[in-house]
Amino acid sequence: MKNLMYKLLSWSMVIITIEVIAFFYVKIFLEIKDNNYKAIYVQSSKGIAKNTNSFDVGHVNVRPHPYFGYTYADKGQEGINYAGFAEKHNFPYQAKGNEFVVGIFGGSVAKHFYFSGGERLKELLKTQSPLRDKKIVLLNFAVSAYKQPQQFNVATHYLDSIDLAINIDGYNEIVPRIKHKTSTYTPETATDFILPNYYELFFTYDKDTVLNLGKQYFFKDTVHRLGQEISRTQLLNKSSSLFVSWYYLDKYFGQQIHEDLTTASSPESVQSSLLQNIDQRIYIWKQYTYLQNEMCRIKKKQCYFFIQPNYHLKDSKPLAESEVINKWVEGSINYAYPKMEKYVAERTNESFQIHSLSQIFNEISEPLYIDAAHINKKGNIFMAEKIFEVLNRESKQY
Numbered sequence: 001m002k003n004l005m006y007k008l009l010s011w012s013m014v015i016i017t018i019e020v021i022a023f024f025y026v027k028i029f030l031e032i033k034d035n036n037y038k039a040i041y042v043q044s045s046k047g048i049a050k051n052t053n054s055f056d057v058g059h060v061n062v063r064p065h066p067y068f069g070y071t072y073a074d075k076g077q078e079g080i081n082y083a084g085f086a087e088k089h090n091f092p093y094q095a096k097g098n099e100f101v102v103g104i105f106g107g108s109v110a111k112h113f114y115f116s117g118g119e120r121l122k123e124l125l126k127t128q129s130p131l132r133d134k135k136i137v138l139l140n141f142a143v144s145a146y147k148q149p150q151q152f153n154v155a156t157h158y159l160d161s162i163d164l165a166i167n168i169d170g171y172n173e174i175v176p177r178i179k180h181k182t183s184t185y186t187p188e189t190a191t192d193f194i195l196p197n198y199y200e201l202f203f204t205y206d207k208d209t210v211l212n213l214g215k216q217y218f219f220k221d222t223v224h225r226l227g228q229e230i231s232r233t234q235l236l237n238k239s240s241s242l243f244v245s246w247y248y249l250d251k252y253f254g255q256q257i258h259e260d261l262t263t264a265s266s267p268e269s270v271q272s273s274l275l276q277n278i279d280q281r282i283y284i285w286k287q288y289t290y291l292q293n294e295m296c297r298i299k300k301k302q303c304y305f306f307i308q309p310n311y312h313l314k315d316s317k318p319l320a321e322s323e324v325i326n327k328w329v330e331g332s333i334n335y336a337y338p339k340m341e342k343y344v345a346e347r348t349n350e351s352f353q354i355h356s357l358s359q360i361f362n363e364i365s366e367p368l369y370i371d372a373a374h375i376n377k378k379g380n381i382f383m384a385e386k387i388f389e390v391l392n393r394e395s396k397q398y
Contacts, residue, residue: 105168114142366378
């Protein structure tokens with residue numbers, strides 16, 4: 001009995017010592033104030049998640065979808081509806097009474113716009129006489145890294161849920177990921193490293209690479225979900241040692257995925273020059289944007305397409321010091337955007353029109369970009385006002 005008590009006491013002291021060491025390690029070295037699930041993902045998004053965002057791993061967790069490529073995981077939890085979109089309403093949405101429903105389509109820039117510019121757009125829409133007595137409902141159909149034909153596929157699925165569609169895209173459509181990127185790459189010299197999201201992964205890499213990536217993602221996703229479950233029981237909040245173990249497991253699998261992505265080689269059949277690849281992407285964007293508009297027209301839904309602003313585009317904005325962040329896609333943007341805007345100009349005499357927002361910040365010197373593509377709240381509010389100018393000028397009676 002004394003032996004058992006001694007062993008229990010010894011193990012208790014070991015556990016307490018480990019917990020104390022882990023506690024101070026979390027506070028001092030990891031600089032995380034709270035041991036919880038959300039804290040680690042805020043922390044990891046500063047590091048490894050930034051390098052794995054082609055998979056939307058870490059800061060965004062996704063699931064394969066048979067029609068859309070992927071949607072957000074954690075359906076029905078933490079602001080994700082049961083269709084897998086960052087939206088409080090479930091899809092398909094049934095309008096009630098005098099509601100007028102506006103859908104926002106696109107990638108993460110469109111999603112950011114929905115959350116920080118959407119309220120301003122609703123205020124402006126209410127100033128139009130046909131909508132003054134209506135309740136404006138905005139729905140978010142935008143998902144990080146979406147590009148055509150994903151917007152087209154989502155619109156096909158949920159068009160009956162809305163009265164007006166606003167599509168904001170342009171960056172994901174034409175910016176490939178470049179292997180071994182450096183600041184000296186140009187469109188003429190770089191080799192394409194196709195964005196490896198679920199929509200393209202399976203025809204970008206050889207079978208062994210895809211299988212290995214799948215295993216790594218499965219393990220990381222398991223750790224992610226384990227953290228969620230532990231977090232609900234409060235154990236992660238109480239045990240610093242458990243938190244540290246989970247932190248490094250999560251980070252390890254994130255690093256493994258990143259290494260696999262950056263060292264993987266594509267089969268020769270999908271290797272192409274960057275210029276050819278961008279031209280192909282622009283062609284796909286044109287085709288599916290046109291088809292999305294035709295579908296809206298057939299369904300008698302108003303649909304407006306906007307090319308998003310981007311600070312890489314030459315002379316599109318006087319950049320503040322904090323906005324000069326990442327120049328590696330500058331050549332691709334300046335090659336592709338003029339071609340896209342030429343297509344915009346060619347649509348001026350047709351019912352189908354695309355509007356470019358690329359120059360809307362050209363006289364604003366204060367910081368608006370928070371990274372290589374995304375815009376802060378002030379920028380999104382300004383973008384809402386510019387989008388409304390188009391709607392106010394060109395929309396039919398609602």
